[in-house]
Amino acid sequence: MSVLLQNQNSLRGTIPRNRRIRKPLQNTPKPLEELKDIYVVQQKISGDTIFRTGIILTQPKCCEECSGEVSRSHSSQQKYVDIPENGKITELSISVDTFKCRRCEKQKAHLPDSLISKRRLTKRAIQYILSTHGKTLTNVSMAKELGISEKTVRNVKKENGNYL
Numbered sequence: 001m002s003v004l005l006q007n008q009n010s011l012r013g014t015i016p017r018n019r020r021i022r023k024p025l026q027n028t029p030k031p032l033e034e035l036k037d038i039y040v041v042q043q044k045i046s047g048d049t050i051f052r053t054g055i056i057l058t059q060p061k062c063c064e065e066c067s068g069e070v071s072r073s074h075s076s077q078q079k080y081v082d083i084p085e086n087g088k089i090t091e092l093s094i095s096v097d098t099f100k101c102r103r104c105e106k107q108k109a110h111l112p113d114s115l116i117s118k119r120r121l122t123k124r125a126i127q128y129i130l131s132t133h134g135k136t137l138t139n140v141s142m143a144k145e146l147g148i149s150e151k152t153v154r155n156v157k158k159e160n161g162n163y164l
Contacts, residue, residue, distance in 0.1 A: 035082075035112075035114045035122060035124070036112075036114070037056055037057065037058045037112035037113075037114065038054045038055070038056060038092070038094060038112065038114065038115075039054055039055050039056075039057060040052050040053070040054050041053050041054060041055055045088070048087075048088050048089060049088060049089045049090075049091060049147070050085060050088050050089065050090045050091070051091050051093065052082075052090065052091070052092050052093070053092075053093045053094075053095075054092055054093070054094045054095070055094070055095050056094060056095070056096065056097065056110070056111070056112060058110070058112060059072075059097070059099070059110060060099055060110050063101035063103065063104060063106070063108075064108070065101065065104055065106055066101060066103050066104045068101045068102055068103030068104060069101070069102045069103070070099040070100065070101050070102070071099065071100055071102060072097050072098075072099055072100075073097075073098045073099060073100040073107055074097075074098050075095050075096065075097050075098070076095070076096055076098070076109075077093055077094070077095055077096075078093070078094055078096050078117075078120065079091060079092065079093050079094075079120060080092040080093075080094060080115055080120050080121060080122055081120065081121050081122070081125050081146055081147055081148055082121075082122045082124060082125055083122070083124045083125050083128045083146075084145050084146060084147075089145075089146065089147035091147065092122070094115070096109050096110070096111060097109070097110055098110070119152060119155075119156065121148070121152075121156070125146060126156055126160075128146070129142060129146075129153055129156050129157065130156070130157070130160055139153045139154055139157075
C-alpha cells in the first residue's frame with residue numbers, strides 16, 4: 001500500500017501546470033435551451049422573479065431590403081418575458097443591436113426568431129399561453145404566472161385563433 005502512495009506522489013509533479021484541467025469560469029455566457037441565439041451573461045433571483053441579462057451573438061450579413069452591407073449603429077436594452085421556472089416569473093433583459101444599411105441607409109433591429117418584438121415575449125411564452133388554452137388556468141391566473149397583463153394573454157390567444 002505504501003508503494004502505491006509513493007507512485008501517486010511521484011506522478012503529482014510530472015504534469016505541467018498549464019496542462020492541468022481547469023474549472024470553467026463562472027462568468028462565461030451560457031446558451032438558453034430552445035433560445036439558441038441568446039446567451040445569458042448574468043442571472044439574479046429576487047423574491048418571486050428571475051432576472052436574466054443576455055446578449056445576442058448572431059449578426060445580419062446583409063440588408064434584408066437591398067442586400068447591401070450593414071454596420072452596427074447602436075444598441076439598446078429590451079425586456080422580454082419568458083416561461084416561468086420553478087413557479088417564478090422569468091424576465092430577460094437583452095442587449096439588442098440596431099444595424100444600418102450602407103446602401104439604402106435603413107435602420108433595423110436584429111432579433112433572433114425566438115423573440116417576438118410586438119409583444120415583448122419569447123416564442124416559448126407564446127407557446128405556453130396557447131398550450132394551456134382550455135385547461136384549468138384562466139387568463140388572469142396565467143397572466144400572474146407569466147408576469148404580464150391579462151389583456152396581453154387575451155390578445156395572444158385572439159391573434160392565434162384560440163380565443164373563445
